[in-house]
Amino acid sequence: MERNTVAILxxxxxxxxxxxxxxxxxxxxDAKFNLYPKTHVVIVNGxxxxxxxxxxxxxxxxxxxxxxxxxxxxxxTFHPNFWHSTRIWCNFWWNGGHQSGDVYWWDHRxxxxxxxxxxxxxxxAQEDGIYSYNAAKGIFEKWYSWVK
Numbered sequence: 001m002e003r004n005t006v007a008i009l010x011x012x013x014x015x016x017x018x019x020x021x022x023x024x025x026x027x028x029x030d031a032k033f034n035l036y037p038k039t040h041v042v043i044v045n046g047x048x049x050x051x052x053x054x055x056x057x058x059x060x061x062x063x064x065x066x067x068x069x070x071x072x073x074x075x076x077t078f079h080p081n082f083w084h085s086t087r088i089w090c091n092f093w094w095n096g097g098h099q100s101g102d103v104y105w106w107d108h109r110x111x112x113x114x115x116x117x118x119x120x121x122x123x124x125a126q127e128d129g130i131y132s133y134n135a136a137k138g139i140f141e142k143w144y145s146w147v148k
Contacts, residue, residue, distance in 0.1 A: 046126045048070070050095050099145070129145045
C-alpha cells in the first residue's frame with residue numbers, strides 16, 4: 001500500500017474511534033452527543049398503605065436509595081448507549097418482602113413492547129408483585145413476585 005493510503009486509513013480509524021468514544025457517553029445525560037433519545041423510567045408505589053424502598057443502579061451509575069410513600073413515584077432519565085447494552089436494575093423492599101430485578105434493558109422486545117414510544121417505561125409495585133406497563137397491550141403485567 002502507498003503511504004497516502006495508509007495515512008488515510010489511520011485517520012479514518014482515529015475518527016471512528018473518536019465518534020465511538022463520543023457515543024459511549026450516551027448513557028450520561030451530560031454528554032454533548034447522543035445517538036438515541038432520552039428514555040424515562042417511572043417506578044410507582046402502588047401499595048394501599050405501605051412504604052416502598054428502592055435502590056437502583058446501572059453498571060456506571062448508582063441512583064441511590066429512595067423511600068416512596070403510597071402513590072409516590074421515583075423517576076429517572078438516561079440515554080441508552082450505542083451498543084444497546086444499557087441495563088438498569090433495582091432492589092425493592094417493603095414490609096411484605098423484597099425483590100431485585102431489571103427495570104430497563106435492550107433485547108429488541110422490552111423497549112418496543114413495554115415502553116410507550118420505546119422511551120417511557122413504567123413499573124408499579126403492588127402487594128402481590130412488581131408490574132411493568134405493557135404499552136403494546138395497554139395493561140400492567142406482573143414481572144416479579146415478592147420474596148417473603
